[in-house]
Amino acid sequence: MGPLTGTKIIELAGIGPGPFCGMLLSDMGAEVIRVDRAGAPARRPTDVLTRGRKSIAVDLKSAAGREVVLKLCESSDALFEGFRPGVTERLGVGPEECMGRNGKTGLRPHDWLGSGRPDGSGLRSRY
Secondary structure (H helix, E strand, C coil): CCCCCEEEEEEEEECCCCCHHHHHHHHHHCEEEEEEEEECCCCCCCCCHHHHHHEEEEEECCHHHHHHHHHHCCCCCCEEEEECCHHHHCCCCCCCHHHHHCCCCCCCHHHCCCCCCCCCCCCCCCC
16 A cells, blocks of 8 residues: 555656666555566566566557557556657657547656756656
8 A cells, every 4th residue: 555556557668767666656556567578588586676566568669569558558547668758759659649548648757857858848747
């Protein structure tokens, strides 16, 4: 139990602060579903940063893989990713596509850490 109990969050596995963010959200009670790349090495059971999450392996470069993520977005409260700016948009699972399915999208750790656009327009948090 925690302050985020009842909240469903999708994590697109990537680099940077994403795994740590997912761990903290899970620790606070959120249901975090981590979307790993298909073919990626299996998670090590001792990897603390992946604790408390469900995970699914998806090929985001395929139409079927994109549809899986967009279906998850339909019932989620937020989505976050740790890719470089523009990657989710190129893959077809960017904020506009996700919001088109649900009206909610959220946490973008890289934008929070300054890798967004210089004018600040890269931040698209609606959570």
